[in-house]
Structure formats: structure tokens, C-alpha cells
Amino acid sequence: MTTLAPDQCNILLVDDMEENLVALEAVLGPLHQKLVRARSGEEALKAMLRQDFAVVLLDVVMPGMDGFETAATIKRLDQTKDVPIILVTGVNPEADYAYRGYSVGAADFLTKPVDPWMLRTKVGIFLDLYRKNQRLAAAAAEPGSGERLTEIAQQLARIELLLRDTPPPDPSALADRVAEVSRSVESLRGDGE
Missing domain, CATH: 1.20.5 (Single alpha-helices involved in coiled-coils or other helix-helix interfaces)
Known part of the structure; x- marks a missing residue:
């Protein structure tokens, strides 16, 4: 496991398209956190079992294991069930995407193109919650x-x-x-x- 700076957290970015990962990194770069990439649901699950994440940004439409299936699996595993997931989808999502996302345990749902300010704000809130939970756990221990x-x-x-x-x-x-x-x-x- 990589050692992070005291207030630095891991953020998992999951998308099968390189340009989307690059865009997410550009938007989230100013938060100065460790951004970890995964190109599939399977890669995302492997990464989550290796290290802790404050939040996951997960593309809905991917070949193989899609975002809904990946989110459902994340929420089923004891080690990862509490990690918040923000689902991200293309311009014209199907009508039931938001419902399906929330029903598998996603904390939020965004449509591309994502507003950079809104994404940084939402991720920032999850980072703050993660840090507070870490401090509470340390105090309890x-x-x-x-x-x-x-x-x-x-x-x-x-x-x-x-x-x-x-x-x-x-x-x-x-x-x-x-x-x-x-x-x-x-x-x-x-x-x-």
C-alpha cells in the first residue's frame, strides 16, 4: 500500500475510455488527492481490495461488467460497502438509470459533460466525510x-x-x-x- 500525505485520500476513477479518465483527472487535480485509474469494473474491484478509497467515480456504460453491476458488487463486499459511489453516464441516459443507480447503492448520479465545479464540490464533500470518519475511528481506537x-x-x-x-x-x-x-x-x- 502506498503511504499518503496526512490529509490526502485515494479517489478511484473508473471508465473504459482514456479521454474520460484524462478529463476526470484534469477536473479533480486541484483537489491534490491520489487519483487511481481503472479501465473496467473488474480492475476497479481489484483496486478496491488493495487499498482504501474515499470515493469512487464510476462510468455506467462499460464493456463486460457495467457500472451498475460494479456498484452492486462494491456494496455487497464488507471491505468496500461503505465507500460512496458517484455514477457518471453519457449525455442521453436511459430514463431508469438514476433509479437503477440509487437502487444498487450509488450516493450520486451525474451526466456527462460533468460540470467541473459541481464534481469537485461533490467529491470534496465525500473527502471531508471520509477524513472525519478516519479521525473518529482513530479516536475510538x-x-x-x-x-x-x-x-x-x-x-x-x-x-x-x-x-x-x-x-x-x-x-x-x-x-x-x-x-x-x-x-x-x-x-x-x-x-x-
């Missing part, structure tokens, strides 16, 4: 984070019980519990930064 999260959950459960009491809860006890949870959450936020 830190020693002691599980115990702190359990403690916070227990404190929240105690607050919920106080709120469920038939008589109105003691405002000072409730305020103390809320302050305790706030301090715990702040300590978690301070440790993760």
Missing part, C-alpha cells in the same frame, strides 16, 4: 477511549432517569449531572485534537 465513552453513556442514562421521574427532578441535581457530562465531553474533545 485510542487506549481508554472506550472506558470514557462508557462513563459518558452511563452519565447520560442517569440524566435520562432523572428526567423520567414522575415528580419534577431536582434542578440542582440535574444541573450537576449535565455539568459532569459537559466536562467529560470537553475532556474527550481536548484529547482528540
Whole structure:
């Protein structure tokens, strides 16, 4: 696996036509991410099993395994099921393309020629989500984070019980519990930064 810069992510570009791959690279180049090419659905699946991707741009019409079949396979595999897929198709898509795309798990659907600004914006959103998920996973894996999260959950459960009491809860006890949870959450936020 290739080591990426701290904020750099892999983006998979899947299209059987060289000129389309070149166009996608030109549009996404300003994002300064690692762009990985695949010329078929089969190549895309191999690439996804070798490395992690923040997002996949997948052409719909390809010989052999088309975009719908490739997307469905990506979503069936545990290792790749959470990777967002943006399906891309030619100028005159069939009427049911968008429906079929969403039904196999695509996150978005674009028609060529793609507006460069819109594509960069959409891909940028998926990159941000990917980075946030990576940071959350890293924070959850830190020693002691599980115990702190359990403690916070227990404190929240105690607050919920106080709120469920038939008589109105003691405002000072409730305020103390809320302050305790706030301090715990702040300590978690301070440790993760």
C-alpha cells in the first residue's frame, strides 16, 4: 500500500475510455488527492481490495461488467460497502438509470459533460466525510477511549432517569449531572485534537 500525505485520500476513477479518465483527472487535480485509474469494473474491484478509497467515480456504460453491476458488487463486499459511489453516464441516459443507480447503492448520479465545479464540490464533500470518519475511528481506537465513552453513556442514562421521574427532578441535581457530562465531553474533545 502506498503511504499518503496526512490529509490526502485515494479517489478511484473508473471508465473504459482514456479521454474520460484524462478529463476526470484534469477536473479533480486541484483537489491534490491520489487519483487511481481503472479501465473496467473488474480492475476497479481489484483496486478496491488493495487499498482504501474515499470515493469512487464510476462510468455506467462499460464493456463486460457495467457500472451498475460494479456498484452492486462494491456494496455487497464488507471491505468496500461503505465507500460512496458517484455514477457518471453519457449525455442521453436511459430514463431508469438514476433509479437503477440509487437502487444498487450509488450516493450520486451525474451526466456527462460533468460540470467541473459541481464534481469537485461533490467529491470534496465525500473527502471531508471520509477524513472525519478516519479521525473518529482513530479516536475510538485510542487506549481508554472506550472506558470514557462508557462513563459518558452511563452519565447520560442517569440524566435520562432523572428526567423520567414522575415528580419534577431536582434542578440542582440535574444541573450537576449535565455539568459532569459537559466536562467529560470537553475532556474527550481536548484529547482528540
